[in-house]
Amino acid sequence: MHRREDPIVTVQQHIKEQQNLHAPHATGEFSWLLSGITLATKMIQAKVRRAGLTDIVGTAGMVNVQGESQQKLDVYANLVLLHCLGVRDCVGILASEENEDAVLLKRSPGIGKYAVVFDPLDGSSNIDVNVSVGTIFSILRRKDPHLESGTDEVLQAGSEQVAAGYVLYGSSTVMVYTSGNGVHMFTLDPSIGAFVLSEEHLNMPHQGQYYSVNEAYRDAFPDEYRHYLQMLRRGEIGNKRYASRYIGSLVSDFHRTLLKGGVFLYPPTASHHHGKLRLLYEANPIAMLAEQAGGAATNGETRILDIVPNSVHQRTPLVVGSRVEMGAFEECRRRVRAGELLASSLAD
Numbered sequence: 001m002h003r004r005e006d007p008i009v010t011v012q013q014h015i016k017e018q019q020n021l022h023a024p025h026a027t028g029e030f031s032w033l034l035s036g037i038t039l040a041t042k043m044i045q046a047k048v049r050r051a052g053l054t055d056i057v058g059t060a061g062m063v064n065v066q067g068e069s070q071q072k073l074d075v076y077a078n079l080v081l082l083h084c085l086g087v088r089d090c091v092g093i094l095a096s097e098e099n100e101d102a103v104l105l106k107r108s109p110g111i112g113k114y115a116v117v118f119d120p121l122d123g124s125s126n127i128d129v130n131v132s133v134g135t136i137f138s139i140l141r142r143k144d145p146h147l148e149s150g151t152d153e154v155l156q157a158g159s160e161q162v163a164a165g166y167v168l169y170g171s172s173t174v175m176v177y178t179s180g181n182g183v184h185m186f187t188l189d190p191s192i193g194a195f196v197l198s199e200e201h202l203n204m205p206h207q208g209q210y211y212s213v214n215e216a217y218r219d220a221f222p223d224e225y226r227h228y229l230q231m232l233r234r235g236e237i238g239n240k241r242y243a244s245r246y247i248g249s250l251v252s253d254f255h256r257t258l259l260k261g262g263v264f265l266y267p268p269t270a271s272h273h274h275g276k277l278r279l280l281y282e283a284n285p286i287a288m289l290a291e292q293a294g295g296a297a298t299n300g301e302t303r304i305l306d307i308v309p310n311s312v313h314q315r316t317p318l319v320v321g322s323r324v325e326m327g328a329f330e331e332c333r334r335r336v337r338a339g340e341l342l343a344s345s346l347a348d
């Protein structure tokens with residue numbers, strides 16, 4: 001990770017520089033698309049910062065396609081992203097956690113080559129209590145702009161993502177993104193209203209000191225996860241005694257993992273047999289960022305980015321983190337499958 005000497009590099013300037021380096025014939029459409037995300041997330045952060053002053057906290061009285069109660073800010077964030085991205089010609093498809101089906105935008109032939117999939121507001125249970133929330137996005141190139149169904153076109157493996165990232169509305173507003181050439185972080189300077197480069201080419205530490213999981217559900221975790229957590233607690237991984245941190249906003253929990261190393265897990269649970277997190281707009285973008293920063297992400301069986309989705313809102317277990325912790329997870333899983341680690345050796 002390194003900092004530049006330049007006094008200020010905005011996200012737009014950085015994207016342009018990256019394109020000059022890696023895609024000198026780029027048309028500029030991709031940076032126009034990303035400016036839709038920066039505009040929308042600036043609008044969302046402005047609303048988040050005023051939560052409590054305006055009538056924006058609390059539920060919207062509706063339930064989304066996942067059967068989850070929508071918060072007013074979920075609805076607002078979704079509308080803002082749909083609008084800011086929908087007016088950009090290069091965007092042909094939009095898919096959101098808050099909409100049942102992907103939206104196919106009618107564009108002239110050959111226009112609208114990108115699809116954007118997003119979680120408009122992640123961690124919405126934390127809004128009312130002033131804890132960090134975020135927005136997660138994944139950008140895909142449409143396979144066949146003549147298809148009549150947007151849904152079919154967003155069902156691509158995560159390895160096909162053109163770019164991915166998130167914006168975290170924390171003590172400051174931070175944008176982290178990758179377009180396949182490293183992970184870069186920008187901080188919103190509220191005095192000028194621009195995202196300014198904080199770190200480029202972020203690398204996750206090889207090992208961290210925190211594990212992050214909702215331990216209240218641990219009795220129902222499959223054995224490999226229970227053994228793994230026991231090893232972390234007992235200091236059996238890299239001779240390190242781990243502490244735990246769990247915020248309950250994936251964006252926040254992952255951001256800490258990206259900067260400090262460690263591991264985040266959302267295993268299958270009693271209520272969510274296939275995990276709770278959504279593959280297309282939570283696990284995939286997070287997995288791309290993790291890999292680009294030198295980490296890894298799995299669903300417990302398969303590399304996240306290799307999974308070919310079969311529905312927009314498909315859920316997945318997720319284990320994501322630094323190289324040492326991820327290697328130890330794979331080894332633990334192998335030993336459980338080989339019968340070398342038995343359930344009888346698990347403490348309560």
Ligand code: AHG
Pocket residue numbers: 068097119121122123124125214248249250251266276
């Ligand atoms: P969302 O607010 O977009 O529905 O996502 C919430 C997710 C994720 O951010 C977090 O990691 C997880 O839910 C927390 O779930 P638990 O409360 O079950 O731990």
Ligand code: MN
Pocket residue numbers: 119121122123250282
């Ligand atoms: Mn979410």
Ligand code: MN
Pocket residue numbers: 074097119120121122123124
């Ligand atoms: Mn959400």
